[in-house]
Amino acid sequence: xxxxxxxxxxxxxxxxNLFINYIHKRLPVLRIEDIEDVYSETFIAVRQNMLNNxxxxxxxxxxxxxxxxxxxxxxxxxxxSKMVQAADRPSNDDIDADEKFQTQLSLQDLxxxxxxxxxxxxxxxxxxxxxxYLPEPCETILKDFxxxxxxxxxxxxxxxxNSVDSVKSMKNRCxxxxxxxxxxxxxxxxxxx
Amino acid sequence: MEKQYDNNIELFDAYLNNTLSxxxxxxxxxxLNYDEALREEFQKHKLFVATLQATCSDxxxxxxxxxxxxxxEDFQHxxxxxxxxxxxxxxNKSKSRMVPLKTVYRWMSAAAVVLIFAGIGNIFYNxxxxxxxxxATVVDSYDFNSAVTTQISxxxxxxVISIDNVDDEVKDDYKQAIYFIKNNNTEKAIKILEKLYSDxxxxxxxxxxxxxxxxxxxxxRDIKNATRIIKEVKKDHNGNTPESLKALEKALKAL
Numbered sequence: 289x290x291x292x293x294x295x296x297x298x299x300x301x302x303x304x305n306l307f308i309n310y311i312h313k314r315l316p317v318l319r320i321e322d323i324e325d326v327y328s329e330t331f332i333a334v335r336q337n338m339l340n341n342x343x344x345x346x347x348x349x350x351x352x353x354x355x356x357x358x359x360x361x362x363x364x365x366x367x368x369s370k371m372v373q374a375a376d377r378p379s380n381d382d383i384d385a386d387e388k389f390q391t392q393l394s395l396q397d398l399x400x401x402x403x404x405x406x407x408x409x410x411x412x413x414x415x416x417x418x419x420x421y422l423p424e425p426c427e428t429i430l431k432d433f434x435x436x437x438x439x440x441x442x443x444x445x446x447x448x449x450n451s452v453d454s455v456k457s458m459k460n461r462c463x464x465x466x467x468x469x470x471x472x473x474x475x476x477x478x479x480x481x
Numbered sequence: 482m483e484k485q486y487d488n489n490i491e492l493f494d495a496y497l498n499n500t501l502s503x504x505x506x507x508x509x510x511x512x513l514n515y516d517e518a519l520r521e522e523f524q525k526h527k528l529f530v531a532t533l534q535a536t537c538s539d540x541x542x543x544x545x546x547x548x549x550x551x552x553x554e555d556f557q558h559x560x561x562x563x564x565x566x567x568x569x570x571x572x573n574k575s576k577s578r579m580v581p582l583k584t585v586y587r588w589m590s591a592a593a594v595v596l597i598f599a600g601i602g603n604i605f606y607n608x609x610x611x612x613x614x615x616x617a618t619v620v621d622s623y624d625f626n627s628a629v630t631t632q633i634s635x636x637x638x639x640x641v642i643s644i645d646n647v648d649d650e651v652k653d654d655y656k657q658a659i660y661f662i663k664n665n666n667t668e669k670a671i672k673i674l675e676k677l678y679s680d681x682x683x684x685x686x687x688x689x690x691x692x693x694x695x696x697x698x699x700x701x702r703d704i705k706n707a708t709r710i711i712k713e714v715k716k717d718h719n720g721n722t723p724e725s726l727k728a729l730e731k732a733l734k735a736l
């Protein structure tokens with residue numbers, strides 16, 4: 289029970305700022321307090337949908353929360369009858385022009401394609417273990433980008449960086465550092481020459 | 482190709498995401514056919530991404546299970562606790578949660594009971610509310626951005642404690658702790674900072690870790706441990722409080 293509380297609490301806290309920035313950027317007429325309300329209402333709705341089996345198990349929950357939240361924020365804005373000047377809002381094109389990674393790769397396919405399955409399985413095991421030690425902000429950047437489907441601009445807000453370029457270069461540094469660590473681990477386990 | 486993408490990682494990502502132009506895609510595929518090193522690098526990148534996604538899926542599943550199994554009461558508690566610091570808003574909410582009684586007599590007897598308990602409860606409520614506000618004020622006024630730049634002055638002397646001279650591993654741990662504090666994950670920060678603070682090899686930077694640890698405890702509303710850290714540091718300084726902890730000590734004393 290305690291564990292469930294901790295997990296839900298961690299997710300709730302972790303996504304809050306990112307959510308507020310995400311909605312504020314798209315719907316700047318909404319006040320931050322209103323977005324905070326939308327955020328908790330979103331969590332209630334998401335949980336209700338999960339309990340009622342309205343969403344497929346294994347859905348990317350982070351992306352789902354943001355989608356539901358965005359729809360709820362639009363409804364809130366309409367309810368408040370606030371006139372929104374289209375020109376004041378960034379268009380979806382402007383927002384989405386930023387680089388996002390949306391491809392889902394199948395680990396199983398990659399393993400199946402490999403000639404030496406045992407080695408491949410060991411490599412995956414090492415990779416998974418090393419991922420547990422990803423330092424921040426690398427963990428947030430890499431997971432948000434490759435799994436969460438968030439743009440560099442959105443990640444920039446989450447980790448409090450000043451520019452998209454600095455997030456990009458941090459992402460590259462994270463990847464390179466991670467690769468170096470993996471290389472050492474693979475060598476120690478004789479998984480590579 | 483070189484002009485558009487700073488490195489192979491970006492190029493591979495764009496390829497996997499299907500966002501390359503036809504020409505660049507064809508060129509890359511050609512290179513992947515004859516350049517074994519590039520092909521290997523690409524395979525490793527794909528393996529990394531697939532493993533990362535699979536690992537995240539596990540966490541995703543964990544969240545789904547937790548959301549389905551958490552009790553309504555606990556779930557509501559999390560939402561209420563984190564929603565806003567606006568005291569009036571919270572008060573209005575707690576009023577709206579009150580159950581109305583049906584008869585005047587029941588109202589009167591209930592009111593009498595409530596008055597007695599309110600008198601007692603108010604003492605604790607006010608104290609915890611004050612604690613909460615004070616902790617929040619102290620923590621909010623503390624500039625954690627500058628904390629990452631990693632140095633504090635030692636009380637009573639002009640020397641400065643800097644994180645720059647310690648091992649990379651310690652530096653990374655410290656920066657990670659500061660990141661956790663900034664992102665309200667104080668429990669994780671405390672875990673790291675307690676380890677650094679009690680590490681006998683880090684005596685030179687002990688005050689720095691103690692300062693951040695005391696702030697992390699305060700942010701976590703754990704006055705007892707915040708005070709403990711300050712007392713221990715004072716003992717190390719023959720009863721004097723380091724400059725970096727004076728404001729916090731003053732605020733905690735006021736509680």
